[in-house]
Amino acid sequence: MVRYLLAAGFSVLALTSVASAQDAAAGKATFRQCMACHVVDQEQNRVGPHLVGIVGRPVASIEGFNYSDAMRAYSEDGAKVWDDATLATYLADPRGVVQGTRMAFAGVKDEAALANLIAYLSDPAAAE
Numbered sequence: 423m424v425r426y427l428l429a430a431g432f433s434v435l436a437l438t439s440v441a442s443a444q445d446a447a448a449g450k451a452t453f454r455q456c457m458a459c460h461v462v463d464q465e466q467n468r469v470g471p472h473l474v475g476i477v478g479r480p481v482a483s484i485e486g487f488n489y490s491d492a493m494r495a496y497s498e499d500g501a502k503v504w505d506d507a508t509l510a511t512y513l514a515d516p517r518g519v520v521q522g523t524r525m526a527f528a529g530v531k532d533e534a535a536l537a538n539l540i541a542y543l544s545d546p547a548a549a550e
């Protein structure tokens with residue numbers, strides 16, 4: 423059910439390929455849940471890797487960040503890229519999707535909040 427809802431939500435997101443500033447602003451509010459561990463506006467790792475350019479970035483690709491074995495395996499040796507779909511799946515249920523991830527976060531369960539969050543991550547400046 424959750425999977426179906428996500429798929430439906432994200433085909434809608436794909437249709438509106440340019441995220442609106444409104445979506446990004448709403449997503450910025452949701453990003454507060456991530457800020458204990460991540461920054462998105464500078465290339466600085468905290469508990470988690472920085473998220474600059476995360477949409478379109480290969481999984482587990484920040485040099486010098488000590489990813490878990492689970493996240494390295496999920497990266498398929500650099501073949502897998504974070505896009506709207508992979509981010510939506512992962513962020514809804516991090517520990518279910520990448521079993522053994524060190525990211526201690528339950529997930530964003532609300533479909534609209536998740537879509538807005540990804541809009542924000544793809545273009546943080548749009549939320550200013």
Ligand code: HEC
Nearest residue numbers: 455456459469470471481482489490493523524525526527
């Ligand atoms: C408690 C700290 C914490 C919180 C809160 C957290 N993360 Fe993470 N995140 C991490 C850690 C640690 C990793 C590395 C995971 C691993 O190696 O298994 C990570 C990895 C990631 C990755 C993969 C990055 C890469 O380079 O492949 C993404 C994307 C991500 N987090 C997004 C988010 C978002 C968006 C939120 C908020 C909704 C969030 N995280 C909340 C700690 C956190």
